[in-house]
Amino acid sequence: MSHPFDLTLYLVTDPRQTAARGLSETVEQAVAGGATIVQLRDPDAKGRALAEQARALLTLLKPHNIPLIINDRVDVAAAVGAQGVHLGQDDLAPAVARAILGREAIVGLSIGSVEELAASDLGPVDYVGCGPVNATGTKGDAGGAIGVAGLNDLRARIQLPMVAIGGLKGEDVQGVMEAGADGIAVVSALCAAPDVAAAARALKASVLEFRRP
Numbered sequence: 332m333s334h335p336f337d338l339t340l341y342l343v344t345d346p347r348q349t350a351a352r353g354l355s356e357t358v359e360q361a362v363a364g365g366a367t368i369v370q371l372r373d374p375d376a377k378g379r380a381l382a383e384q385a386r387a388l389l390t391l392l393k394p395h396n397i398p399l400i401i402n403d404r405v406d407v408a409a410a411v412g413a414q415g416v417h418l419g420q421d422d423l424a425p426a427v428a429r430a431i432l433g434r435e436a437i438v439g440l441s442i443g444s445v446e447e448l449a450a451s452d453l454g455p456v457d458y459v460g461c462g463p464v465n466a467t468g469t470k471g472d473a474g475g476a477i478g479v480a481g482l483n484d485l486r487a488r489i490q491l492p493m494v495a496i497g498g499l500k501g502e503d504v505q506g507v508m509e510a511g512a513d514g515i516a517v518v519s520a521l522c523a524a525p526d527v528a529a530a531a532r533a534l535k536a537s538v539l540e541f542r543r544p
């Protein structure tokens with residue numbers, strides 16, 4: 332049984348977009364506004380630097396009982412005792428992450444198409460991240476936008492908790508939630524917002540308003 336988690340409002344961090352405000356300050360404000368889960372994503376960071384960032388975020392998130400997910404780096408997640416890891420189709424396989432991190436770890440997997448779904452072992456997976464729903468400037472190697480229709484298609488085939496990701500703004504929330512997502516994962520809508528807490532509050536209220544009963 333993995334740590335409890337709530338996909339309602341999933342903050343994914345980005346080193347460029349948090350540079351001015353600072354990583355910890357950005358995460359703190361997002362949590363104040365209602366972010367329910369946080370992923371540390373810094374694809375260019377070396378392991379030691381990533382581990383230091385992760386430890387700082389764990390200290391910050393612990394009193395709020397909010398899980399920290401490490402993007403890609405199962406070794407760093409294990410080293411710092413993070414609650415989970417998010418893996419893509421080219422990262423370590425979920426079964427390997429599960430074997431390393433144990434049964435309590437939250438293991439997320441990216442699925443961007445029916446073909447990727449067919450090639451994936453969802454047995455060791457706790458939730459899926461589906462997208463990009465829209466075009467995004469945050470991830471240079473993201474696949475083509477799948478839109479709400481693509482999300483609908485994946486929802487019909489996947490029983491696991493699902494978070495939608497990719498270019499999501501307030502105006503997209505109704506569509507992705509009506510397609511059956513359990514929440515939204517965002518980088519720029521929070522990290523680049525002038526008021527992170529206010530942006531988080533507004534996004535979360537919208538997710539809760541439009542979530543399927």
Ligand SMILES: Cc1ncc(COP(=O)(O)OP(=O)(O)O)c(N)n1
Nearest residue numbers: 402403417418419420441460496516
């Ligand atoms: C919640 C969530 N969903 C999808 C991704 C993308 O993961 P991946 O495809 O491995 O790409 P990178 O983020 O590693 O560049 C994610 N990170 N989080």
Ligand SMILES: Cc1nc(C(=O)O)sc1CCOP(=O)(O)O
Nearest residue numbers: 462463467469497498517518519
């Ligand atoms: C990290 C990530 N993964 C994606 C996927 O489709 O798997 S899109 C993405 C970046 C999302 O950033 P923004 O909210 O700024 O568009």
Ligand SMILES: [Mg+2]
Nearest residue numbers: 403418419422
């Ligand atoms: Mg990855």
